[in-house]
Amino acid sequence: MKREYGEKDQINTEKVILIALWTLATPRFITWPSPNERNLVANGFSRYGMEKVIGVVDGCHIPIKKPVTQGADYFNRKHFHSVVLQAICKSNLLFSDVDVRWTGSVHDARVFRTSEIYPFGSALCEPDYYILGDAAYPCKNWVMTPYTNNGH
DSSP states (O other), X not given: OBOSSSTTOBOOHHHHHHHHHHHHHHHHHSOOOOHHHHHHHHHHHHTTTOTTEEEEEEEEEEEOOXXXXXXXXXXXXXXXXXXXXXXXXXXXXOEEEEEEEEETTSOHHHHXXXXXXXXXXXHHTTXXXXXXXXXXXXXXXXXXXXXXOOOO
């Protein structure tokens, strides 16, 4: 199996084992807070003065070697080649969602809008819970972002 992230980036035994572990761990450890768990997660965030928060979202760039094809798609605003990792984290520092499908040139807002969580966000954060995001993310009834006073 050949991946498109680099000239010699073959899937080796170590990667096969990591993929297998990821597949086994995902349904067990990377889970959205259940209705019963929401209060526990929100209480964890309330220690920091954030009420009704059940997750924080952000993206980061995972550096890669320049791909053989479509290198410009992987070149990010920080001037290196990458793939974007977006994660939503609970107050206990465990992931509730992870998305690693996009090239480095893709903006955090687009990664979020195309994530599996986005279409269901309002329902997942009901009633009256929300996630926190930085200014790159859209402000929604279930996503709280910083307020920018642009004078209008």
